[in-house]
Amino acid sequence: MSLEVHLVSNIGRRITRNNTTSRAHSLNEIEVANPLFKIEVKEERFKLIEVIIDFLNVENSLRYKPTGGNTFCNIYAYDLLKLLGLYLPRVWWNDEYIELINNNQTISPVWNETVKEMNSDRIFSWLIEFGNKFNWKEVNTYDSLSVIVNVKGTIGIVVAPSDTINRKGHIALAYSKKGVFWRNTVLTEAGRINYKSSKKCWWKNFETYKFWYYDI
Structure with a gap:
C-alpha cells in the first residue's frame, strides 16, 4: 500500500493560489492533466514544467506571499510538484502509522493526529529516508543536477535544513528554462523573496544541503 498522502478539502472549500488559509491542503482549482513521467518527448516535459x-x-499569488515572518518554500514546492504528478510531502504520516499502513491497514490522514506538516527540515530528512521510493535520486553537486535536469527533461530539488547560521531551512526547485540560444537551469522558489526564476546559489550560505532530481 502506498504511503503517499495528501490533505484535501472535504467540505467543498476552494483551495486556490490566492487563498491564505488551508495551506496544508492541496490546491483544487485544477487537476493534473498529464503526469510529467508519462510524457515521452523531453521538449514537451520542459513545456509542461513552465x-x-x-x-x-509564485511572485504574485497570495498563497506563497511571506507574512509575519513565515515563508512558504515547502508549500510552493509541493504545489508545483503535485501539479506535475510528482510527489513531495506537504504532510506525512506520524511514525506509528507507517507500520500500520505497510501492513495494509487503511489510515485516514487527519491533520495533527495521523499526519504532521512538513517543513524544509522534515522534507530534507524525508528525502534521505524515503526519496528513493518516490523516484528522487540524489546527486553530489548542483552542476550535476543542472546537467541531469537538461538531459533528462526533468525537475530537481535543492534542500538545506536549518543550521546555526540560518534559523530556517529552504527549498528550491531546479528546472530548464528556454533561452534565446540554449536552455539554462534556473531555480524557482518561495521565500523571503519569491522568484519565478533565479540563479542565486543560496545554499552555499548553509552548513548542510543536498540535491535530488526526479528520475523520469
Whole structure:
C-alpha cells in the first residue's frame, strides 16, 4: 500500500493560489492533466514544467506571499510538484502509522493526529529516508543536477535544513528554462523573496544541503 498522502478539502472549500488559509491542503482549482513521467518527448516535459510555473505565479499569488515572518518554500514546492504528478510531502504520516499502513491497514490522514506538516527540515530528512521510493535520486553537486535536469527533461530539488547560521531551512526547485540560444537551469522558489526564476546559489550560505532530481 502506498504511503503517499495528501490533505484535501472535504467540505467543498476552494483551495486556490490566492487563498491564505488551508495551506496544508492541496490546491483544487485544477487537476493534473498529464503526469510529467508519462510524457515521452523531453521538449514537451520542459513545456509542461513552465506552464505550471506560470500558472502558480509564485511572485504574485497570495498563497506563497511571506507574512509575519513565515515563508512558504515547502508549500510552493509541493504545489508545483503535485501539479506535475510528482510527489513531495506537504504532510506525512506520524511514525506509528507507517507500520500500520505497510501492513495494509487503511489510515485516514487527519491533520495533527495521523499526519504532521512538513517543513524544509522534515522534507530534507524525508528525502534521505524515503526519496528513493518516490523516484528522487540524489546527486553530489548542483552542476550535476543542472546537467541531469537538461538531459533528462526533468525537475530537481535543492534542500538545506536549518543550521546555526540560518534559523530556517529552504527549498528550491531546479528546472530548464528556454533561452534565446540554449536552455539554462534556473531555480524557482518561495521565500523571503519569491522568484519565478533565479540563479542565486543560496545554499552555499548553509552548513548542510543536498540535491535530488526526479528520475523520469
